[in-house]
Structure formats: structure tokens, C-alpha cells
Amino acid sequence: MIPRRSFVCFHRPRQTLKTLFTFPNPFQSDSISYSKQKVLRYTPEQVFNVVADVDSYKYFLPWCRDSRVYDRKGTKAKGLMIVGFPPFVERYTSDMTLIKPSLVRSIASGDKLFKELITEWKMSAVEEKCVVDFNISFQFRSSLHSKVATVFFDEVARTMVGAFERRCADLYGFRPISKKNLTPQK
Template sequence: MKINILKKEIKLYITNNHFNYDIKRHFTIFQNSFIKTNDIIYRKNIDIVCAKDLFFYTILNVDRYKYFLPYVTDSKITEKNKKYLKANLQIENIFFKEKYDSLIQFIYPTTITVSSEDTNIFHHLITEWIIKEKKNCINIDFYINFRLKNKIYQNFMNLYIKELGKKILYSFINESKSNSYKNTDVLHLIK
């Protein structure tokens, strides 16, 4: 088993009229024991009553994320294609404020994969939606996987991922239900 050791040095200078000391203290932290560097993963499979096209559209409607997704303060589609979208998002919470680009690839009307790599805060961020038609409902398989560059944030998110994943998933479910009440012309908006 390999143990990575982080070495840090603290310098303390004491000066007064009588003496001048340079005190150094070295300490180590065993990274593998205290700091987890694994990916943070959340997965949920759920059945909901919603039109498949409508839910698919809700995920692709990135311009509206700023209105319903937790921590998203700005969202804009920057490029549109028949198989993918590119978007710029800004997330903000008490720890950070970050803008990053996402690539949203999709196979209408079943699969959406969102990815962002090597941003200021994320090593990677991957979100996947698989939508299947069932009798009187749809099945959603929601998956999110990310790794943060800051180890302290990473450890915090390890504790908070179940709550965050649930908030994200139910934000999309509630938005899709809201869209169904508006009689949104889904096919027109997807193409």
C-alpha cells in the first residue's frame, strides 16, 4: 500500500531586542488516511408520471436551469446541434463561485450525458439521464459522478452528495411537472 505524505512547513520568527530565533516545525499528514480522493457518485432510479418527451426537454432546456436548479446562478446554451448542446453554467454556494462549460450529448428521447472536464473546481463532472417508457409512467435512471480539485470541498461533498443528488433530481422532476401544466410544445423546443 502506498501512502502519500504531504509535508508542510510552518515558520515562526521571534524578534525583540535581546534575541532573534528562527523556529521551524515540520509535520506530515497521511493523505490516504484522512483525505479521500475517490469520485463522488450518486445514482437514483425512479418512476414518475410525466411524458417522456417533456422530461427529456426539461433536461435539455439549459437556459432555464438558473431558475430551478440548486446553486445554479446562471445558465446559457452557447451552441446547438442535432446531437449535442454546449452550455455555460455558473454555480455558487458558500464555498465557491465557478463558471464552466458543459457538453450535453443526447439521443432523443432516451439518453442525455452531460460532461465537464478540468474546470477551476472540478477534475471532472459527468451527469447521465436514461429515460424509459413504462406503462402509465416513465423510468428515470439518474447518475452523477464528479471529483473536486479542492480536497476539503471533496470531503464535504462526500458527506452531502445524497442530499445534493436528491435536490437536483427532484428539481428536474418538479420543473417537468410545471412544464406539463404550461402545455409546452416539446417537440418544437427540442429540434
């Protein structure tokens, strides 16, 4: 009997030529990301309904000047957002994936503001609560926007998550979280 042999194949990346001096590109912006997990006393459906209601963002989301969905087909949609504060007011469009009650994902497309913008909300049920995983990552096309964003970004992201939580409270009533241990539902 011939013994079986296992082979693992590794791909070796091409080596790049390193230089003695490297200079930062002043026109290139860095990618920025933020993640937050929050437990809310709402159902995943309720949280999903608030996050998926892009047309209402302009009423409760700070720095949102206008928001609307202009094309919706099944779980896919396109949205327009106008955000900012003077003198920085920008617009961008997003391709959205809406899978009720567990996922809202938005990817900015074809605009001059963002090189990349991915926003993702994942909702899952735990006891009579909802665990919300919020992730946002982006890279501006302009290094000026990037530099300004790095100064304020953490506060802006926290404010944004808080605005969605307050919107849930406005629509469904305030429901504080008890300090019991949370175990996933089956």
C-alpha cells in the first residue's frame, strides 16, 4: 500500500524593488474604518426598518442634508445622500443590499467624493433584544477630506450610531437594556 501524501501549495508574491528613500504621496488618502457593536431592546425587524428607511435619514441623521432611494428591486436599491456642513457639502450615490431583518449594506459608487465607502449594519436576535454590528470603512479621493475626517471621524461615527438608536426610541418607545447576561437565541 502506498502512503497518501498531502501537499500544501503557497503562492509567493512578486517581490517589489525597495528604494532607500520613500516619500509620502500628498494626494493619496488613507482608508479609515470604525466598528461598533451595540445591544438594543428592539427586534431586528425594528432596527432594520429604521436603517433601511434611507428616505428618512434627512430628518434625524446629523449632517444629512437630503436622502432618498430612487431605484428599488427586490433586495437591491440605489440611494442618494447629500451630507456635510458648510463649506463641505457633498453628494454621493450608493448601491444597497437590504436583507430583512438582518443586513443593510451600502457601497458608494461612481462619485468624486469617495474612492471607497462601505457601510454595513448586521442585526441578530439575542433573547428579546437585538445585537447590532455596525461597520464603516472609507477612503476619500481627496487627501484634504481625509485629513479633516481623521480629526472628527470617531465622534461622527458615534453620533451616527446614537442617532439611529434615538430614532428607534422615537418610533418604538425608549427601552433601556437590563444588565442580565445575554445568550443567543436558537
